Amino acid sequence: MADDPILFMITTAGLDALVNAQGGSTEPIEVVSVGITQNAFTMAPTITALPGELKRIQAVSGQAVSETVIHMTAQDVSTDIYELRGLGLYLADGTLFAVYSQPTPLFRKVSISFFLLALDIGFSNGIAGAITFGDTTFLLPPASETVKGVAEIADATEAAAGTDDQRIISPRKLRQVLNALGELIAPGSPNFSVAFTAMLARTITGAGLASGGGNLTASRIITVLAASAADVAAGTATDKAITPAALSGLFKSITQNGHAYIPGMGGLRLMWGRFTSAANASTAVLFPDSFATACFVVISDGVKGSGADSQDNAAGVDYSTITPSGFSVFSADDSSNACGYIAIGA
Numbered sequence: 001m002a003d004d005p006i007l008f009m010i011t012t013a014g015l016d017a018l019v020n021a022q023g024g025s026t027e028p029i030e031v032v033s034v035g036i037t038q039n040a041f042t043m044a045p046t047i048t049a050l051p052g053e054l055k056r057i058q059a060v061s062g063q064a065v066s067e068t069v070i071h072m073t074a075q076d077v078s079t080d081i082y083e084l085r086g087l088g089l090y091l092a093d094g095t096l097f098a099v100y101s102q103p104t105p106l107f108r109k110v111s112i113s114f115f116l117l118a119l120d121i122g123f124s125n126g127i128a129g130a131i132t133f134g135d136t137t138f139l140l141p142p143a144s145e146t147v148k149g150v151a152e153i154a155d156a157t158e159a160a161a162g163t164d165d166q167r168i169i170s171p172r173k174l175r176q177v178l179n180a181l182g183e184l185i186a187p188g189s190p191n192f193s194v195a196f197t198a199m200l201a202r203t204i205t206g207a208g209l210a211s212g213g214g215n216l217t218a219s220r221i222i223t224v225l226a227a228s229a230a231d232v233a234a235g236t237a238t239d240k241a242i243t244p245a246a247l248s249g250l251f252k253s254i255t256q257n258g259h260a261y262i263p264g265m266g267g268l269r270l271m272w273g274r275f276t277s278a279a280n281a282s283t284a285v286l287f288p289d290s291f292a293t294a295c296f297v298v299i300s301d302g303v304k305g306s307g308a309d310s311q312d313n314a315a316g317v318d319y320s321t322i323t324p325s326g327f328s329v330f331s332a333d334d335s336s337n338a339c340g341y342i343a344i345g346a
Contacts, residue, residue, distance in 0.1 A: 005069045005122035006100055008089065009043045014097035018127060031097060032134040034060045034074045035088035040103045048096055050088035055080065057115075062133035065144060069120050070128045076115035083108050084117075092134070098123075118150075143168070209241055235266040257288045267292065271343040277302060277315035277331040284321075284328045287343060291324040295345035298327050302339025315339050 010018065018029055039052030055076075062072040086101035100121070109115045143151035154167040159177050169177075204213040204220050212223045227240035229249035242263075252260040257273035269291060277283045287295070303314045314333060321328035324345065331337060 005120035007122045008087075008098040008100045009045060010098045010123065011047055011096050012045045013048055013095050014089075014091075015045070017091060017095050017097065018130065028132060029097065029130055030092055030132045030134055031060065031062060031089045032092045033058050033090045034072075035090060035096075036076075036082070036084050037086040037088075037101075038083050039101075040085045041101045043099050043101055047099055050086060050096060050099065052086075053088070054082055056090065058134075060133060062131070064128040064131070065120070066128065068128050069122050070131060072117075072119050072121050072133070074115070074117045076109065078114075079111040081109060081111050084115075209239065211239075232263050233261045233267055235264050251289075253288060255288075259287070259289045267346045269345055271295075271345070272341065274338065274340045275329075277329055277333070277337050277339050279334050279336050280332060282318065282328050282330045283315065284326060285341065286326040287324075291343075291345035293324065293346045295322050295324055295327070295343050297345075298322055298341055298343045300327075300329055300339055300341035302337045317341075 034057045035050040035053045035055075036057065037050050037052045037054050041047075041051040057074050057076050059076075060072065060074040062070050065071050083105040084107040085103070085105055086099070087106075088099045089097045091097050098121075107115065107117060151168045152166070154164060154169050154173060156173060156176060158164050158167055159169050159173040160180065162177075203215045204222065209224050210222050211225075212221050214220050225240045227237055227242045227246045229246050229251065231237045231240055232242055232246045233250055247263060250261040250263065252258070254260065259269060259271040262268045262270065271287045271289065271291075273285070273288060275283065275285045285300075298317050298319075300315060300317050314337060315329040315331035318328045318330055327341075327343070329339065
């Protein structure tokens with residue numbers, strides 16, 4: 001992975017080509033080859049040919065990684081031997097676009113090796129995006145948040161420091177950092193009080209059905225109250241949750257003469273049952289359980305299936321007799337009759 005980019009100098013001829021390309025009078029700038037030299041030279045914009053040029057490499061790729069930096073790669077698979085001290089970028093028409101040189105070798109090539117140069121080259125202005133390369137088949141740019149490419153894996157020291165934004169961290173190094181962090185803020189460690197103070201700045205609170213919470217000086221419990229069967233029957237609580245157990249726990253008797261609550265109706269109850277009405281008389285009927293407040297209505301019916309007196313009135317409820325515990329019916333039938341009723345109250 002390259003460090004600081006190598007700053008190329010654009011030649012006068014290269015600048016003319018760039019200005020014409022940006023003005024639309026010529027084709028866009030395309031670097032098609034890289035000239036190499038073993039000679040160190042003084043960079044100047046007036047240079048039109050690479051001093052002491054040894055050879056020109058056609059296998060060159062490049063890609064802009066920022067407004068001012070291009071990542072460039074070049075390769076030489078020959079058996080030539082040389083020390084590289086200078087570079088020149090050539091356009092398709094042979095124009096020397098930009099040059100770079102330094103006294104010490106950039107690269108030493110021996111006969112049994114092939115040359116693979118990967119450089120970040122920089123320009124003093126934001127023209128990197130205006131330059132293209134003729135061959136992009138073996139480009140290996142440095143990886144970034146926006147560019148896919150080659151990246152170096154951070155070592156343990158770099159991972160622990162947490163300051164390098166160029167290298168990547170492996171799962172193993174990440175685990176080491178997290179383990180170290182856990183030890184750092186563990187009780188008894190020098191930094192525990194700092195981490196603990198920051199942690200205490202956060203609180204957990206509850207509202208509505210949930211209550212409890214507080215700061216993190218201790219374990220906190222969020223509580224949700226469960227409604228009882230009586231709460232469900234009353235239907236007035238706003239801070240309790242209804243569970244299936246509360247519903248099934250409502251006071252009830254599911255039998256022939258039974259009763260049950262209607263959930264969520266503020267204590268409304270149903271009662272039902274069977275009785276036998278006496279002939280030509282009143283009959284008192286008791287509910288299987290008394291209503292707490294009042295019985296609102298009773299509906300009763302019963303008729304004999306056959307008989308000479310079946311045209312007479314069947315048992316009817318005497319509403320003046322309704323109480324929370326029962327009611328009376330009067331039957332004008334000459335025979336007793338089996339009857340049933342439904343009552344609603346609270």
